[in-house]
Amino acid sequence: MLVIQNTEHFRIESPSIVTIGTFDGVHLGHQKILSRLKELKQSTGLKTVVLTFDPHPRKVLFPEQKDLKLITLVDEKLELLERYGVDVTVVYPFTKRFSELEAQQYVEEILVKQLQTKLLIIGYDHKFGKNRSGNIEVLRKFAPVFDFAIEEISALDLDQIAISSSKIRKALEEGNLEKASEFLGHHFYLNAKVVKGKQLGRTLGFATANLKPEGVEKIIPRKGVYFVGIETEGKHYFGMLNIGFNPTTDADESLKIEVHIFDFNADIYSKIVKLKFLKRLRDEKKFANLTELKAELVRDKEACMQLIDAS
Numbered sequence: 001m002l003v004i005q006n007t008e009h010f011r012i013e014s015p016s017i018v019t020i021g022t023f024d025g026v027h028l029g030h031q032k033i034l035s036r037l038k039e040l041k042q043s044t045g046l047k048t049v050v051l052t053f054d055p056h057p058r059k060v061l062f063p064e065q066k067d068l069k070l071i072t073l074v075d076e077k078l079e080l081l082e083r084y085g086v087d088v089t090v091v092y093p094f095t096k097r098f099s100e101l102e103a104q105q106y107v108e109e110i111l112v113k114q115l116q117t118k119l120l121i122i123g124y125d126h127k128f129g130k131n132r133s134g135n136i137e138v139l140r141k142f143a144p145v146f147d148f149a150i151e152e153i154s155a156l157d158l159d160q161i162a163i164s165s166s167k168i169r170k171a172l173e174e175g176n177l178e179k180a181s182e183f184l185g186h187h188f189y190l191n192a193k194v195v196k197g198k199q200l201g202r203t204l205g206f207a208t209a210n211l212k213p214e215g216v217e218k219i220i221p222r223k224g225v226y227f228v229g230i231e232t233e234g235k236h237y238f239g240m241l242n243i244g245f246n247p248t249t250d251a252d253e254s255l256k257i258e259v260h261i262f263d264f265n266a267d268i269y270s271k272i273v274k275l276k277f278l279k280r281l282r283d284e285k286k287f288a289n290l291t292e293l294k295a296e297l298v299r300d301k302e303a304c305m306q307l308i309d310a311s
Contacts, residue, residue, distance in 0.1 A: 001082040005054075005074075005091040008098075012088065015118040016049040017041060018111065020126065023052050024165040025071035026080035028185040033153055034084045036121055040151075047087040049115055052077065053094040056217075060094050069219035071168055071188070080186075090115070103134035104142065112146045120150045175222030175280050187229075189276045190218055192257065194268045206297050208242075208258040209268060211275075220257070224283045227304045229276035230261050232268055237261050240297075240304050241275065244284035248293050260297075262304070279307060 004010045017040050023030050037048040054074050058065065072080065074091060081089050092098070092110075101109070106129045111117045120139065128134040136152055143150050163183045171180040172188060180188050190213050197210030213220065223244040230237045239261040246256055259275065281303055287293040 001078070001086055002088045003078055003091065004088065006093065008093060010090065011114050012047075012049060012116045015046055015116050016088070017044065017046045017119045017121065018049045018051060018115050018117045019121045020051045020128070021123070022056055022165070023050065023072075023077055023081065024056065025168050025184055026077060026084065027071075027163050027165065027168060027183050029163040031084060031185055033121055033123065034081070034086065036151070036153065038085045040119060040121070041087075044119070046118060048085070049088045049090065049117075050081055050086050051090050051092060051110070051115065052081075054091050055094055057094050057099065060096055061099060068217075069169065070215075070217045071165060071172070071184075071219055073191075073215040073218055076189070076191070100130045103129040103138050105129075106134060107139070107142045107146060112148070117148045120148055121153065122150065123153050169219055172219055172221045175224055177221070177226075177277055177280050187276045187278060188221070189274055190214075190220075191272055191274050194271050194273060196269065197256075197258065205294065206260045206301075207265075208260045209273070211257040211259060211273070213257065214272070220255070221277060221280075223255075225281040225300055226277055227279040227281055227307050228259060229278055230259060231274040231276070232271060233266075237264055238304065238308055239264075240281070240300050241277075242284060247284065247286035248290070260301075262301075 017037055019033050019037060021030065021033075026034075034048075034050075040046070041048050056068060056070060058068050078089055078091075111120065120143075122136060122139065126136065129138075136150070139150055168180050168183045171177075171183065177188065192211035192213045194209045195212045197208065220243060224242075226241045226243070228239055228241045230239050239259050241257065241259040243257050244255065245253060246258075250256070259273070281300055285296070287296065
């Protein structure tokens with residue numbers, strides 16, 4: 001997949017099939033649109049192009065709102081878009097100036113001159129341009145003027161799926177991995193760097209890698225213990241992960257993410273690991289002593305092993 005990123009100055013060299021959106025999570029609703037792009041590519045021979053944005057438009061349009069967390073950071077989104085067969089992704093810098101483009105200028109400059117749009121696939125509720133005044137009716141007005149066709153993904157088609165990025169964020173914040181995975185069509189994952197910790201886990205027989213997620217904008221699931229898949233240096237493992245404050249051992253209020261990787265003893269300090277969230281096991285608890293904590297960790301591992309055997 002060709003990626004055009006961090007620039008407003010580009011031009012697609014051949015007529016294309018285009019869709020537009022933030023694509024946070026690349027969930028089942030997005031996948032329905034991407035599947036339609038692939039179908040049309042087969043019948044027309046045109047390349048498929050996704051126009052997406054960074055930063056997320058809400059961060060520019062509503063800077064006072066500090067609570068937006070993303071399901072997928074830009075690199076994660078690009079990985080998923082490539083997985084679902086997109087030929088070209090343009091990550092357009094979303095600025096206040098860009099948000100104030102008049103609808104006609106947006107269509108003429110971006111869609112026609114830069115993206116060479118011949119066929120535009122768009123959701124029924126897509127808005128664009130100054131004051132979000134552009135919509136499907138505006139696009140239908142300009143399509144014959146600039147010689148491109150429009151195919152609308154209807155409200156019926158998308159509402160049948162009843163999925164949105166906000167619903168997935170809410171499910172993750174509630175620790176409902178099953179719902180999040182169902183809506184995403186794949187497991188939620190995050191990338192994190194292994195950093196130095198207190199190494200207390202070693203004394204309990206459960207050595208852990210302390211993790212710092214890549215990107216402060218990345219959503220972190222609800223505090224608790226999770227069964228996870230881990231990918232590091234091209235190899236795959238299973239493990240159990242805790243998100244929380246370690247109330248049994250720590251007095252500070254800093255959120256910590258630690259993973260115990262099964263059958264693993266390599267040095268991965270400063271390495272990046274990919275965590276795939278497979279199942280939530282329980283809430284984080286405060287135990288009376290380290291003996292009780294270790295006993296619970298043994299039970300957590302047993303539960304994970306049963307899940308591995310059943311998979």
